[in-house]
Amino acid sequence: MSVVGIDLGSQSTKIGVARNKGIDIITNETSNRQTPSLVGFGPKSRYLGENAKTQEISNLKNTVSSLKRLAGRKLDDPEVTIEQEYISAPLVDINGQVGAEVTYRGEKQRYTATQLIAMYLGKIRDTASKELKLPVSDVVLSCPPWFTDSQRRAMLDAAQIANLKLLRLINDNTAIALGYGITKTDLPEGEAKPRRVAFIDIGYSDYTCSIVEFRKGELAVKATSWDRHFGGRNFDKALVDHFGKEFKEKFKVDINTNGKAKLRVMAAVEKLKKILSANSSAPLNIESLMDDKDVRAVLKREELEELVKPLLERVTVPLEQALAEAKLKPEDLDAIEMVGGCTRVPAIKDAIAKFYGRPLSFTLNQDEAIARGCAFSCATLSPVFRVRDFSIHDIVSYPIEFTWEQSPEIPDEDTSLTVFNKGGIMPSTKILTFYRKQAFDLEARYAKPEMLPGKTNPWIGRFSVKGIKADAQDDFMICKLKARLNLHGILNVESGYYVEDVEVEEPIPEVKEGDKMETDQPNGDAEAKPKTRKVKKQQRKGELPVSAGTSSLDEPTLSGLSEQENQMYMEDKLVADTEDKKNELEAYIYELRGAIDDKYSDFASEEEKEKIKDKLEKTEDWLYEDGEDATKAQYIAKMDEIRFVAGPVVGRYNEKQEEERQARRQAEEEAAAKKRAEAEAKRKAEEEAKKAAEPAKKSEDSEMKDADTVKGEVEEAK
The missing domain is CATH 3.90.640.10 (ATPase, substrate binding domain, subdomain 4)
Structure with missing residues (x-):
């Protein structure tokens, strides 16, 4: 299995992978560390990434950019009108979603933003898979913190169409903060003052500022502000x-x-x-x-x-907003980390440094910090890698409220409640309690539509709660609904259940005075029974089915789009394979034409040479006339025809080459054997010389010993 983090940018995309005990940013087929975020359509196949960039100028009306900024939008959104200034393909409405109209394989086609993102993610998946030599499934994908529920759901749908399992849709700024904090070993612990860092990310199309508090093993986003049109x-x-x-x-x-x-x-x-x-x-x-x-x-x-x-003049606005929301002053920050290509502009750096009154920090890779953070997040969520525990507490970008119809039996009942407040912790779960005698519906929507980007519909979803009825005494059923804002930033009512009030006995805790307390025990040594009291508690009695209607695509639609994407993928692959076979045939014609009078010259008769040259000439004429748009099978057949004609000549050449190889190998083996024999003979000669020298040495030692004895006897006589 693989661990992949994807920074899906408006202009380009970076891919981070966890390997070699660290995070690598991988390169694409042209050895670039970032891939253009473009999808193009041609007469035969799609152009994705680098191929789309190469074709962009000649294929303007069929090339779509700004993919993620179209996600979950409608055509009449004023921000989509802004995007049309940067997108050369015409944007259209497709069943309430914005999409693009292009000419693909000679026909006019329409694809939604969700489909376009899925096409591009498929390309990124293949790039990562080719580099890792493993299938890619589990990924973490980044998105701007200002994305709404519908935009986030569109990203999840796109990942599913691309056959990717999205473990987390993480905010760009949170990914940056994770990449910064998870590698730090000197973060404060316990009750110590947290390290506060402002992360400023100014990329190709937007600008975000987040203030994050770090403690050992955790980060908490305290405030995030943005300018969606500054980049x-x-x-x-x-x-x-x-x-x-x-x-x-x-x-x-x-x-x-x-x-x-x-x-x-x-x-x-x-x-x-x-x-x-x-x-x-x-x-x-x-x-x-x-x-x-x-x-x-x-x-x-x-x-x-x-x-x-x-x-x-707008540079300092997000900085002021972030500080105000975090209730901090510039001097309360420990560092200001700059990320994003646009933070290299001197005027921007000067304005930000002047606002904070301190030097800026550039310790993170400005272009790749988000991708690295995404890869770290994927590693923490995947069972494949062991990563040190690091908790992430993100925040709610927009307040969310639930509304419902008033119960006829409760005339003074409130009909709305803000459940998730702006700045609240995410992910989080809230339990909503209702008293009902029959099934009911509730709607989730953004409480302050004016805060949303463009003309986004504040509606999030409608949830129907079934299986409710009055009890035997015609009393209300106590209904509990579990509303969760998950780690993708998406709201769901995950489950429903009902409870009943029941009386249970629970012991009354003894009140102790001093270290010891004497008690009367009328039964001698028998222990006194503990005192109890009856209390009412709610007990879960059963489940309540909840059906949801949201902006997410339903399963049949997703299956159909996934099948369509697979079909286009196979068509692209066939076109690529066909082009490879065509190039292979063309290269073989030129190679064989040069070789027939060169390396194959001694192995072919004049008649064979003429026959091969004639076949090559006819195939070349076909290739540049009728064979320009031939099928893969036709190119393979033409290659086989040439090989059939040239086969005997090539075979004789190969046989001769094999004979020469065998002769060289035999000569090398004989030379090696001779060398070994010479070495063995030399070794034996040395051993025999050594043995012959041993008796002479012994005789010499004996003579020296006798001389010493005589010398000793003479001295003794004296």
């Missing part, structure tokens, strides 16, 4: 508008009338913006932008800051 793309748009006016005046070209030209300018200003983060000025040159005209310009950093001044 790198807003800077890019300001630059595109500026250069659009300049090019119109200076070069007489209007990029607003040419989508491809505008996209090329967008790509160029993104590079220019990055250069200006480290330099005081930067050039912009685009050859043949439109109408065969080259354009060029130069921009200074001061000019850029003037262009984006309205944006820069």
Whole structure:
């Protein structure tokens, strides 16, 4: 099994995996650590990720971006109108959901945002699986903290269509905080003051600020604020508008009338913006932008800051909101961690540092922090890895209330209740109590619709409670409903049950005075019976079936979409395999044509050579005429035909090669045997020489001993 965390960004996606006792960010098929968040459609197959980026300019109307920002939205939402400025494919309404209309395999097709996200997640799944050489199922996926219930449900549906098991849908800022805290070994414990850190994430399309408290083994998000339309793309748009006016005046070209030209300018200003983060000025040159005209310009950093001044004036707003919600001051924070590509802009860094009155910290990888946090979260939730325990206490972004019809028997009953307050802990469970004699419905909705993004419908779901009836005395049934805001940030009424008040006896605790207390025991040594009292307690008596109606797709719909996605996946695979076979055939034609007069020359007669060359020429003509759009089977058949004709020649060549290999191997073996024999002979000669030397040495030792004896006797006689 694998452990994968996915940072699904508006512009690009990063994949983190747990392995080698750490977290790695894996590369895609082009060795990039991030994959463009794009889905494109072509005449034969879909283009996903890098392939979609390559085709984007030539396939504008069939390429969809900003995938996650369309999730769970409706076409009439004003924020969808904003997204259309960044998406080249036309957006349409599909059964109340926003989607895109594209030309796929020669026909007009419509796909919802949920389907588009599922297609892209399938590509990310395959990228991770190829790198890990394992099937990928369990994942943790990131989303912005401002996502509503319907947006989160759309992400879960997309993951299910892509055949992924989503263990957690985690907020971007919470993933960053987890990645920061889980590796720290010096966090405060017990009653000590927690470490407070502000995490500021300014990415391609939005800006979030979270204040998080850390203690050993846990983190608690205290406040989160955001600006949904503040990011790198807003800077890019300001630059595109500026250069659009300049090019119109200076070069007489209007990029607003040419989508491809505008996209090329967008790509160029993104590079220019990055250069200006480290330099005081930067050039912009685009050859043949439109109408065969080259354009060029130069921009200074001061000019850029003037262009984006309205944006820069909004920099401190989320910072102030987060501090106010957390009831803290700038000096109460221990660190300010910066994350996201847009935090490299000097003007933004300066404004934030000035607001807090302290240096900023860049200890986290600005582009990959979310993916790493997602992978850590997946590791903690998966049984595959052993990770140190680390609790996450996230917060509720919007207050949620339940409403219901008033019971006719209870005329003064309240009909609404705010159950989950903004800033409350998530995940969390609340038990709701109702007194009823018949089945009833209740609705969940956001209590303050004005806080929601765009024109989001505040309705979350409708829950019907069945199986309720009055008791034998025509009294109310006490109904308990378990409402849970789960770790995905999604609300459900998970279960219902009813209770009854019953009388039970419970012992009365003895009141002790001093260390010991004497008691009268009339029965001598017999122990006194403990005193008891009767109390009423509620006992669970049975279950109440609860049916839910939410924005989630029902099972038949999900199954149908999953089957459709599998079919498109297999079609893509067939197209890719067919293209591989076509390339293989083309490469073999050129390889064989060069080899027939070279390495195969001595193994073929002139007649065979002519026959092979004729076959290659005919196959090549077919390949570039009738065979341009042939099937996989046809390419395989053509390859087999060539191999049949060239087979005898290639076979003779291979036999000769094998004979030479055998001869070389035999020669090598003989040389090795000879070397071993020489070494053995040398060893034996050395042993024999050693043995021959031993008697002579013994005789010499004996003579020396005799001489010493005589010498001793002479000395003694003296």
